[in-house]
Amino acid sequence: MVDTSVKTPDPLPEGVLLALRRASTATITTQLLSRGLRNQFMQGLRALNPAQVNMVGVAFTLRYIPAREDVDVLSVFQDYDHPQRKAVESVGRGEVLVIDSRGQQRAASLGHILATRLLHRGCAGVVTDGSVRDSDGFATLEMPTFAMNPSANTNLIQHHAVDMQVPIGCGEVAVYPGDVLVGDSDGVVCLPRHLAEEVAEAAAAQEHLEAFVLSKVESGRPLRGTYPPDEATRAEYEAWAAENPLL
Ligand SMILES: O=C([O-])CC(=O)C(=O)O
Numbered sequence: 233m234v235d236t237s238v239k240t241p242d243p244l245p246e247g248v249l250l251a252l253r254r255a256s257t258a259t260i261t262t263q264l265l266s267r268g269l270r271n272q273f274m275q276g277l278r279a280l281n282p283a284q285v286n287m288v289g290v291a292f293t294l295r296y297i298p299a300r301e302d303v304d305v306l307s308v309f310q311d312y313d314h315p316q317r318k319a320v321e322s323v324g325r326g327e328v329l330v331i332d333s334r335g336q337q338r339a340a341s342l343g344h345i346l347a348t349r350l351l352h353r354g355c356a357g358v359v360t361d362g363s364v365r366d367s368d369g370f371a372t373l374e375m376p377t378f379a380m381n382p383s384a385n386t387n388l389i390q391h392h393a394v395d396m397q398v399p400i401g402c403g404e405v406a407v408y409p410g411d412v413l414v415g416d417s418d419g420v421v422c423l424p425r426h427l428a429e430e431v432a433e434a435a436a437a438q439e440h441l442e443a444f445v446l447s448k449v450e451s452g453r454p455l456r457g458t459y460p461p462d463e464a465t466r467a468e469y470e471a472w473a474a475e476n477p478l479l
């Protein structure tokens with residue numbers, strides 16, 4: 233059985249990080265499907281800064297439940313240990329803050345000031361299946377952020393930050409602290425931590441092969457025999473790969 237208990241994860245080895253930075257979410261979802269996992273791509277999220285879409289990092293989770301008017305009042309923000317603020321000041325270098333907003337978009341999961349603090353903490357990105365406010369700030373923020381639609385409302389209007397570093401759902405995907413989040417212009421995929429190394433390696437190999445296949449399709453070859461490659465095309469690829477090794 234897969235161990236999903238929550239422990240402080242080790243940092244990702246540099247080689248795994250490098251391979252995942254080069255891998256597309258499309259390739260990773262295919263590699264996950266070949267291992268039986270078909271629900272790892274988060275639904276309905278988009279990158280808020282088109283110049284900052286490539287993201288790789290380790291999940292730091294924050295869980296929201298529905299707000300209640302007598303509990304979630306503005307004065308709670310006077311407490312620097314409010315769970316939303318505490319989470320922001322706990323995220324470590326190379327981690328991605330993943331927020332379970334239950335797919336609800338009527339209030340922002342966070343705003344530009346908190347995101348700027350995360351950037352300064354070395355956070356690798358922010359992912360929420362909800363909204364953000366201060367959209368202009370996110371459009372130029374130098375940290376990948378993935379969310380649904382904007383909402384000017386502060387989180388208290390719909391969300392109550394309740395816990396961090398617990399398993400959550402985000403975009404209909406289970407996220408365990410320590411899982412690996414990869415983002416690009418298609419969106420965000422959650423890679424179970426125990427598969428990160430082997431998927432990174434397999435994704436790099438798939439992309440190397442696909443670069444060759446694409447060059448053949450660009451030169452006018454039909455799909456039959458080329459995509460997927462038959463034995464002859466594979467042999468051609470092997471010869472090409474000997475000259476153009478995967479680095
Ligand atoms: O979402 C919030 O209430 C916080 C906020 O506006 C910000 O971080 O700029």
Ligand SMILES: [Mg+2]
Nearest residue numbers: 343344345366
């Ligand atoms: Mg703000």
